[in-house]
Amino acid sequence: MSETPPPEKSLDPGLYIVATPIGNLGDITLRAIEVLKACDGVACEDTRITGKLLKHLGISKPLWRYDDHSEHRDRRRLVDSMQTRAVALVSDAGTPLVSDPGFRLVNDCHSEGIQVTAIPGPCAAIMGLTLSGLPNDRFMFAGFLPNKDKARREYLEGLASIDSTLVFYETAPRLLKSLDAIATSLPNREVTVARELTKLHEDVRRGLPHGLMAWYEANPPKGEIVLLVGPPVRVETTDADADALLLEALETLKPSQAAAQVAKRTGLDRKALYTRALGLRSE
Missing domain, CATH: 3.40.1010.10 (Tetrapyrrole methylase, N-terminal domain)
Incomplete structure (x- = not known):
């Protein structure tokens, strides 16, 4: 029984x-x-x-x-x-x-x-982070990037000063556009594409945006994607280096724009760079 x-x-x-x-x-x-x-x-x-x-x-x-x-x-x-x-x-x-x-x-x-x-x-975001090889002591989950090119670029630029690994969800059809936007708005940062996690064709690739774009142009991606961007690379910049970058930027940009561009490249304070840009322009 x-x-x-x-x-x-x-x-x-x-x-x-x-x-x-x-x-x-x-x-x-x-x-x-x-x-x-x-x-x-x-x-x-x-x-x-x-x-x-x-x-x-x-x-x-x-x-x-x-x-x-x-x-x-x-x-x-x-x-x-x-x-x-x-x-x-x-x-x-x-x-x-x-x-x-x-x-x-x-x-x-x-x-x-x-x-x-x-x-x-x-949780795909956490799994992608653990597989990425990017710094994980501090990270920010930022959801899906906007669909429109201008909004996507502005969204990324708003995250440029955050000193942590950025974690996004992405779809295969939009991956190349997102990598291109990252190359423009967050230059010189390492990126990891974690695709189809836990599934039969799981794939994790790490590199700079343009290199990853070349790979996925030749090998169109499929499936769900976690897209991770490493934190800003901090390079020691002297006052002379900053002035040289500002002078170069001021050839085509307004002082506020030049300061923002150099701040993005160096991690220096944008307001201080703006004050210095005004001084350089008047010299």
Whole structure:
């Protein structure tokens, strides 16, 4: 006579943020499986993708679509349900809320005093950082770059002075344009392209932007990408060196523009360079 399987561990009402695999289904954690088995339902970006994961795990649960396009009433309905039910939140892959939906839902739960629990697991940004070989003592996750060329360039220029490794998510069709923008806005920085992480064709390449552009022009990329840019390279610059760079820049640029350009190249203070540029122009 077969034994009756033990009952599933019950969960307190609330929201459970569950990280799921970014490619290899073997990366699901034991705790994530326990929560998905015990919850009352799962809020997800795409019910088809989450349905495949649950089927692989042998789990059957109600699935409720929730993404950044969901209406306020849908979010309100979910929040209300958490007063008496345990609801798991998953994204299509990886850790929810990291460039994925969920911020408003979590914010509302905190406002209502609803318990929020995170079940850690796979995250493409962190995996890309650990594989990149770039400095990881300080890093900034900056999401997806803007789609338009001008906005992309301005966004990167706004990050130029941040002394840390920059981490972006990117898509294969936009990779070459993003590498070109990095070469222009963040010159002389090492870049790592981490593609298809945990999947069969995982690929990690590191180099300067133009070299990577040449590679991917000859070998068009596919799949999901984590794009990482190393911190500014600090080179000791003397006053004479700075003056020479400013004089060269002032041949074609206004003092404010010349100061910004030299600051980007050297890491020197832009305001001090602007004052010096005004002095050089008047000499």
